[in-house]
Amino acid sequence: MYFSPERNTRFAQRLFEHVRNGTTDQTADMLPYDLSIYADASIAAAERTHIFEKLPMMAVHSSQLPETGDFVTVQLNRSQVIVARQKDGSVKALINACRHRGATLVKQESGRRNLFVCPYHGWSYAGDGTLKAISFAETFGACRTQERRLVELPVQERHGFVWIVEDPNGSIDVAAHLGPQMDALLADYHLDRYHVWRSATFEFAQNWKIMLEGVLDGYHVSFVHGATIKPYFYLNMMAIEDFGHHHVTATPRRTIDRILHEPPGQSALDDYAVFGNLVSPNSTFVLHPHHIEHWTIYQNPGQNADETGRCRAVLRILTPQRQLDERGEAIMEKNWKIASAAILNEDVPVGDSIQVSANMPHAGPVLLGLNEVGNRVFHRAWRHYMQIQQEAPR
Template sequence: MTKVERFERIGDAAEAMLDYVENKHTQQCDSTLTVPHASYVDPDRWQREIDLVFKKVPLMLAFTAEMPEPGDYKAMEAVGMPILITRDKQGEVHAFLNVCSHRGAPVAEEGHGNCPRFTCPYHAWTFGLDGKLLAVSEKHLFGEVDKHQRGLRALPCEERSGMIFVCLDPDASMDLDDFYQGFLGEYDDLEFDKWTFLGSRTIYGANWKIAFDGYLEGYHFSALHPETVFPRTPSNRMHYAFFGPHMRIGFPHHAIGDNLKGLPREEWGHQENNGFDFARIFFPNVSCFIAPEVTQIAQLFPGPTPDKNRTVLNYLRREPYKDDADREATEAALNFFRDVTYEEDYIIGEKIQKGLESGAHEDVIFGKNEVGNQHFHKWLDWYLAEDQSAPKPAS
């Protein structure tokens, strides 16, 4: 799909959202969908989600803007696995398990940095940015070591559209074009690789799907966000476009008519944040909400037990900080966005977790209007099914 075609489709979405607001309706599925309550509480189900989804599909784990220079690295945890992402001297990105091949210690502390090599803090074995074992301390006393066989364990990794994708299975292959079905082109249109990384905040909540369900619909805006989201965005007016298991969710503004009707129809596809917003969802665990001031990109990971999740809220914008005053004001804004997400969404999620654990109901039900939730759960079930030859869910 070309850039022109992508903007034409956004214009079509804007036209649909204008209709939803003016005529008080929304996009719908053919029927409701029930999901067993065990999906949110069962330990075996939770482990299968980690093993068959999070450790098998490409995960967006970092941004080009986080580590733009040769020697930059990011060390992090994903579903209990220690991950090290590096940019070598030639500018190529790599991903490894952050585990020394001698005795298993991490070779880099969690966080960001820049260095020419990594030295294990336990016995000072040294590794290059490309993961190769460079030196064994006092090798003449240690004995023979095949350096080619003792590098860091590499993970499939690819940088595209301003993001770095990693598969947590060292033996997996990764085809981003097949997996994202052209969706990454929207980030190319935004020139996302040139943006500035502002930092991140981490919050904790209930089962990862309880939290993620909230990112997939706007049915709750008036009830849960009466003073933050609802003044800008009406409840229950959503427009979905699907790219395999991924989706773009359109949320119109109350003022969408005022913003669009004075513009030629061919310009509507260029009016994101001016009458409507989008949440771009990467299956299984990323929600990106692009705004003119600050963009929030949430990465949701299953926690150490089925009733927990760890969410990393990443913040980016097009321009770097102008000065110290700009930095201070922006940092305050980031804390505000984090607090709203936690206090308004994650607190209710923890209460939902207790409710589901009580066994009060055998299932939860998603309405015909909760199109994104239905799409997500159908795809998740497909990945968990033993028969991967079964037809994929329809978009």
């Protein structure tokens, strides 16, 4: 069971009531805002300062680094990073650039090494970033090796993930970032017991916020996912536990009808609802009966630092077992196809169209309704991180 018995009972009570009455959780008021938040280059630049280089990012799952010497390379918002498992079991996050002339040090996605050797001039570094050797040192000249160690980023391993702050001069406290309620919820999930079954990186022609909001949105299922998801769920129906900047939501499956006669909480809800989780600023994951679908979404400026209408999304599928049997593999392949069809073929085109509208100068303000509870939490968190004090004009 994903939840504690107490939380399972709370959600069961609320979902049973919604199913019987055809209702959903709602916010106290609507939220108007301007589409320019998806297209304004100055906003994107401020996001880099206040969000992507300041806050902890769920960069790597711990199962990707099981042994000493294991490493993975990961693209953060603007930095390529080596994440390496140390001899004492800790992890370090190192900028993937040689301190001699800046060449990319490691091009492999993952592996196990004692040394990272630059392909340009052969400088070598230990897994903790220490410069170990300079090729032809006798002719290179005097060099303080401590000053030429790899640039290290603040990093912390918690709840089965390696969290990284992209600013090397920043600090990291994942528990404080999550707050006591979300921190306790992630502890209940025991994500450290999961394994990455498959991961993929996608690039989309839409702002990162549009992509994230689409994954959080339960209002659109009737219209966008008619052939893939709609038949399995009660529509426009959601219960939320709001933790300020983070949340968990529950959406009932049609199968919940089988347990409506029971006292709430008698059965675990894992097979009768899906649970969406927002870990602000840029991660969301959905709890399914057999797996967890985890998204982390970044800006994607590429060669153009002012580019706002693109994003890069990392999808990980987490499973409780490291190795799946034939039936388990078949189930996961089916779920991967469903997720791909729903997100890539259905959600993404709509999100791309929102970006088209955001690029127009006269599209006018837009609106979050009372029933868009998960998206409202995201906008609240985004405004807090961006230090925006006033609500948008109504």
